[in-house]
Amino acid sequence: MTTPTLLPHHDGSPLHVSTQTPALGELVRVRLRVPADYPALRAVRTLSNPDHEPAWTEATELGTADGWTWWEAPIVVRNRRHGYRWLLVHESGRVEWLNQAGLSDLETRDADDFALIAHPAPPEWMYDAVMYQVFPDRFARSAAADRHPTPDWAIPATWDEPVDPVMPGRSQQFYGGDLDGIREHLDHLVGLGVNLLYLTPFFPAASNHRYDASSFTSVDPLLGGDEALIRLVEAAHERGIRVIGDLTTNHSGDRHEWFQAALGNPEAPEGEFYYFTDAAHTRYESWLGTPTLPKFNWASPGLRRRFIEGPDSVVAQWLKPPFSLDGWRIDVANMTGRLGDVDLNAEVRQLTRQTMIETNPDTILIAEITNDASGDLTGDGWHGAMTYPSFARPLWAWLCEPTGEPYLTGDGQERTEPWFFGQPVGGIPRYDARQFVGAVTRFTAGIPWRVRLGNMQTLDSHDTARFATNAPAEV
Amino acid sequence: MTTPTLLPHHDGSPLHVSTQTPALGELVRVRLRVPADYPALRAVRTLSNPDHEPAWTEATELGTADGWTWWEAPIVVRNRRHGYRWLLVHESGRVEWLNQAGLSDLETRDADDFALIAHPAPPEWMYDAVMYQVFPDRFARSAAADRHPTPDWAIPATWDEPVDPVMPGRSQQFYGGDLDGIREHLDHLVGLGVNLLYLTPFFPAASNHRYDASSFTSVDPLLGGDEALIRLVEAAHERGIRVIGDLTTNHSGDRHEWFQAALGNPEAPEGEFYYFTDAAHTRYESWLGTPTLPKFNWASPGLRRRFIEGPDSVVAQWLKPPFSLDGWRIDVANMTGRLGDVDLNAEVRQLTRQTMIETNPDTILIAEITNDASGDLTGDGWHGAMTYPSFARPLWAWLCEPTGEPYLTGDGQERTEPWFFGQPVGGIPRYDARQFVGAVTRFTAGIPWRVRLGNMQTLDSHDTARFATNAPAEV
Structure with missing residues (x-):
């Protein structure tokens, strides 16, 4: 027996499978x-x-x-x-x-x-997407940005001021970037080879990250309002760049119009949208116990209709002209519809995608599932995931050279142990190339090929340190 | 760093976990x-x-x-x-x-x-069960067996006649063992240390294996009828032996009273119990295309009520006095409720167990899942599985010494390649001890400890060759 240098190989690509879009019975x-x-x-x-x-x-x-x-x-x-x-x-x-x-x-x-x-396939363009993520407050200010009033929650910052990592500045330090600012820099993205722009939330909110939306029906005026989004998407499309938005299906902000209608008002139809835990509807479940982020109850038919089901839903509204978004990234998709004894996650992702198909099938749906994503990536809803263990974390562990420079946590503690995706593992593990391959293989083995191709292969994100912080100079 | 001879250890046992029956929130x-x-x-x-x-x-x-x-x-x-x-x-x-x-x-x-x-726990006695499986036609004949008429489907055999492995004898060769015959040999089981008797189906049928039941509401008269079962269970209980029966939730026989009521009769309420594929209700889905085994459609509320839901269901009936069975083994549990686009398996297993809890919680529910069982063993219904890759197959691969003796398949072909659970892998693989451990670990890693303890650790079954056929003399 010889010792082969290559091994038998199969994957889901067209070279190895006769169709990428099989039907039941085919x-x-x-x-x-x-x-x-x-x-x-x-x-x-x-x-x-x-x-x-x-x-x-x-x-x-x-x-x-x-x-x-x-x-x-x-x-x-x-x-x-x-x-x-x-x-x-x-x-x-x-x-x-x-x-x-x-x-x-x-x-x-x-x-x-x-x-x-044999579920409906994602659009072909997903497989060639080179994505650039923009956190709108921090990318660019248009001339109009100077005219936006400072919101009540904001701690104004000048553009060159250092980022404040400690709460409340962490969430409220406000640079005032806007959508027209992004539009004015689209040619920069073209130059980078980008063909997909992912915007973190553009809805009105009470934070710089806007994951605490106060409405899903309009663009934050601080970002330029609906017209600025229309201008941005049109300009992006002219340059061959598609644009996806960011929805929080796990929770809204506590200033959200639905939540405000329901809070303390047990008669409100929006009461069933959330998990109120007392008769007066003043106490409620929230994201990791954070009261500003009340958790949605997806058993509610009314919530489904307003948010994810049918042509008048939030999900559909932004995919249609004049906004014409090309898809959604779903925040905290991993927890969506899940609470204790309840797990409606599959229903939410399937219904969301069904609405998107009925509105515009040429769109993508990507789920934030920060850890092991394989259980939810069956191809029935999410086209892929923003997930870290299958690429970003192994990559850091393989390539990073921690600097040991101190940094501040959200609650103001100084740390010298390098940050590693919030895991208390004593800093960045050190993987050799074999371990890198082992980790990538382990966390992709449970994901169908077509869905794996939809995963964001991020180096970092708005929730992580920058990859460059710990990357060696030659990388 | 030393090289330890032992490794850190944890499992789900009381030494390592403070309760075996946790509640949500505990x-x-x-x-x-x-x-x-x-x-x-x-x-x-x-x-x-x-x-x-x-x-x-x-x-x-x-x-x-x-x-x-x-x-x-x-x-x-x-x-x-x-x-x-x-x-x-x-x-x-x-x-x-x-x-x-x-x-x-x-x-x-x-x-x-x-x-x-945090699902309801199985009874404590399950963990100490030493099970003996009886295929009623083949274990023992009571004196009364001579008086049973030969059924229309049977090919009568004398007790010492060799087993015919070729169809139709494979399914129809009839030895006429009966329940009183089992009862007369219970002290033999006591002597073996057995405290759990598993009976393959005792319902009337048209085969020696009786997995093609024609009714679920009475014991086959050829086995002695209802009274013989009552006598057997009473005698077993007196000896500290519990008794479980065997239900086919994937299919019935085509002679089943429900199927006969529905076949060719689209108006019959039982029509929705099966997957008829034409308007006249003459064609239908069946187990692996075998027309004598029409497949149940678990979307039917009527089927649920008659079979698995509530105190009048088949599932409940046999757990109550005078029959007082101690649980069920579920045949073809892996396929139950699954067909193409449909997967109602979790609903069926949960509802079945709920009915059992309401009838007599001191009962067990074991699923036949011949291959990888981990996906269905979440603890929500099945207490364990009759499954081969997590024990029986690795054990054979580790310990067997194939004899190479020829044998006949069901369709009469002579084979010299040792039978290995129907898998076309060229006979029994040869595992060393490390591979045995590796295979057992791989196929139990996804099963919660409490459920793993409910798995049948079979050496063989009525669906396999006998372990002794290929076991070396010293085993």
């Missing part, structure tokens, strides 16, 4: 490539799991080209997530299994199967 | 033990995932005894399956994670977490 051809100098194989088979019962197909050897021997097998798609794995039977009698976690001499688990997805 | 104390000569730890923490958002707790060092240093941490149960893992921060800065898959220097996935289960 016969799909899947192809495995095996290094030509790999030990001889007696048979290659696929094992699927339709309706959770094993089903096998035989692969046929197609031939050898460019050092690879190709095998092809038919699979009929029986479920909307139709998992499959490869079995390689060696002439020697040895068997190997191949799934999204790699090769194994032991049987493998259903969750790590390759998967054909 | 504070549970979990304990980790670390070999006293393990490298020094700076901190030990737990990471939970309530509502899919990370939550950390600090462990306190309790002290050292018998070579182990113990750490304890509090966890408040927020979800009915509340996952958690351990983080070990070494004095050296190295971190390790511990979950049900073992120790890892990389971050770990939610599915492999340890888990506290």
Whole structure:
């Protein structure tokens, strides 16, 4: 037996799968490539799991080209997530299994199967997206920004003033960037090769991050209002840049018009939109116990209608002209619809996507799932995730060289231990290249190929330190 | 750094978890033990995932005894399956994670977490059950068996005649064992240490295995009828042996009274119990395309009421006196409620268990899930599974010495390749002890401890060859 330098390979790409958009009942051809100098194989088979019962197909050897021997097998798609794995039977009698976690001499688990997805597909453009994230308060000020009044919650800052990491400045320090400011710098993004602009929330709120929306029906006047968004999206589209917004489906701000209508008013129809915990509707569930962020109760049909269901919903409104957004990033998608005994997450993501398809199918839906995202990435709603363990965290662990420079936390404590995504693990772990691959593989093995391609491969985000803070000079 | 011979350990047992029956909102104390000569730890923490958002707790060092240093941490149960893992921060800065898959220097996935289960608990006796499976046609004939008429479907066999492995004999060869025959041999089971008797189906049917029931409301007269079951259960209980039955929730036989009422009769209320595929109700979905086993449609409220919901359901009827069964094994649980776009499996298992709790909570519910069972074993319904990849298959692969003796398949083909659970992998794989442990770990890592304890640790079953066929003499 030789020791091959390459290993048998399969993934969900067009080279290996006959269609990226299979339908239920469709016969799909899947192809495995095996290094030509790999030990001889007696048979290659696929094992699927339709309706959770094993089903096998035989692969046929197609031939050898460019050092690879190709095998092809038919699979009929029986479920909307139709998992499959490869079995390689060696002439020697040895068997190997191949799934999204790699090769194994032991049987493998259903969750790590390759998967054909028969849910509606994302638009093709998602696969080529080069995304640039903008936090509107901090990117650029247009000339009009000087004329915006300072809101009641704001701690005004001049443009060159250092960022204040300590509360309340952390959330309330206000630089006054606006949407026209972004528009004026679109050519900079074009120059970077960007074709997708992700705006963190543009709704009126009581913070610089605006994840505490007080309304979902208008653009914050401080950012230039609805007209500024229309101008920005038009100018971006003219340059081949698509634009997605940011919705908080887990919570609103406590100044939100729905919450204000419901608070202390048990008769209000909006009362069922939230989890009030007393009869007077003065106490309520909120995001991690933060009272300014009351949590939505997705059991409410009224909330669904106003927010995510149908052509008049918030989700639909911004995808239609004149706003014409190209999709949504969903904040705290991981917690959305989940509270204790309740889990309505799948319903929310499926209904949200259904509304988007009915409004404009040429849009994308990306979920913030900061940690292990695989359980929610079945292809039934989210096209991908803003998630850290499958790329950003392993990358930092592999490449960073912590500076040890002190920094301040939100509550004003000085730390010298490098920040690592809020995890109390003693700073940035040190991975070698093999560990980097191991971590990426572990956290993508449960994600169907098509959905994996929708994941944001972020270096960092508005919730993290900048990658450059700890990156070595040559990276 | 020393090379420890033992590793840090945690599991769900009372030594490591303060309660086996936590409630939502309850504070549970979990304990980790670390070999006293393990490298020094700076901190030990737990990471939970309530509502899919990370939550950390600090462990306190309790002290050292018998070579182990113990750490304890509090966890408040927020979800009915509340996952958690351990983080070990070494004095050296190295971190390790511990979950049900073992120790890892990389971050770990939610599915492999340890888990506290706040669903209703199984009865304590399940944990001490030593089960004996009886296939009633083949265990023992009472004197009364001679008086039973030969049914129309049967191919009569004398008691010492060899088993016919080829269809139709495979399903229709009829030895005429009966329930009184089992009763007469209960002391044999007592002598073996058995305290749980699992009967494959005792309902009237048209096969020796009776998985094609023609009714769920009476015991097959060929087995002695209802009175024989009552006698058997009473005699078993007198000896400290509990008895569970076997229900087919995926399908009935095509002779079933419900199916016969519905077939060709679109007006029948039972029409919605099955998946008829034509207007005349003559074509229908069935188990793996076998027309004698029409598949149940669990979207039907009528089917739920008659079969699994409430005190008059089939599920309840047999748990009450005079039958007083101690639980159910559910046949083809893995496919139950699943067909293409539909997946009602969780509803069926939850509703079934709820009915059992209301009827007699001192009962168990075990699911046949022949392959990877982890996805369905969340603790919400099934107490455990009859499943092969987590024990039986690795055990065979580790210990068997295939004889190479030829045998006949159901369709009469002679094979010399040893049978291995129907998998076309070229016979029984050969695992070393490390691979055995690896396979057991892989297929139990996703199963909460309490549910794992409910799994049947079968050597073989009525669906497999006998373990002894290929076992070496010393095993």
